[in-house]
Amino acid sequence: MTTSTTYSAVVWTKQGLAKLMSASQQGLSLTITHVSAGSEAYTPSDTQTQLRQQQQIVPIGGAEKLDNNHLRFSALFDGEKTYDVKEIGIWSEGTLAAVYSIANQQLNHKAANAAWVEMFTLDVSTLPSNNISFEMGVNNANIFMAKELASLTHAQLLQGKNLIQQAHSNMLLEERLRKAGL
Template sequence: MSTALQPQITKAGLAAIWNATSTGLSAEISHIGLGSAGYTPNADQKTLRSQVVKYPISGGEKLSSTLIHLTAVADDSAAFWVREVGFFLSDGTLLAVWSHATEALTYKAANTELLLAYDLCLEALPADSVTISSTAAGLNLTLAEPLASQATVMITEMLRGVKQQDSLESQEKRLQVAGLQIADLLTRMKQSELQLELQRTESLIAIAANAAAVIKLQNLVVTTSGSFK
């Protein structure tokens, strides 16, 4: 992600651009300087007030005639709050300065690769009067290792997610099978209950029939005995 900056163009920077354009050339931005002082920049500045580090431009592109995108890689042992940023031409001239009296731009940690990315607005300069001098190959080599590490982490997370999804699908299938088995068991239990109920009913009917037969037989015996008398 880029940080949009609208810096103060210095008088020295304007003079360098005028000298370059008067000979049919363009001034080249080649370095970014970072410092720890916070203040309101002015056009008379020729240096940063408290410069700590200075890095070559690693890459960049023109977004419009007055807007350029710059990147650089900070990978040294310096550690400080970045409160001023300077943009230097290839001849060492301070072209532009950004700073804030109370707010820091970012924190530069020691021995940690930090990609500096700035969108630099140069509306105060003639259109197309500035070009970018970069070492794009250096940027690619510097970022290769962290990008590879990030890709490895992303692939690992994706594989873990796939495995988890496979596990969930497997569990879902097992639950479906268990559900069918339970449904079948309940059906058979219901059928067994109906069968038992039918058998109980048939048994009661048989008992009642037997009782009726016994009573009928007893009545018959009693009637027969009475006839002999």
């Protein structure tokens, strides 16, 4: 984990910045599509075109613009692989746009047959952030809540059924009272 003494900013690659500037000049946006995780710790370079020890690449699971200077997105890493997470890559289709790593530091750990969800916040204050967008994949973190959401939905349906039965019983009782003149 990082501390205030080991903080390191994301390094935007030359090719990522070139793609962003080209898109901006055409009135388009740089679309962030994937995030990758790797197992080598180092000081990133702006000339990188790939992670040094990439282990896994996954689609963006969700994204939002927090303000004009910050973008937040998530990614879900799952599957059989196990590795120490020491480098993160941010991708625009096949282009490595940015890299995050700290020399001699482990950022996280991905266990075998387990899922790891990571939220990323990018400071884009020095970039034309209006020209950065996201393409969400199907690998969404909400799948973790599928069982809970199904249980909640079932409980709400049962509650609705009981309310309807109670309303029907009340209606029948009112009808009987009215016929009895009460």
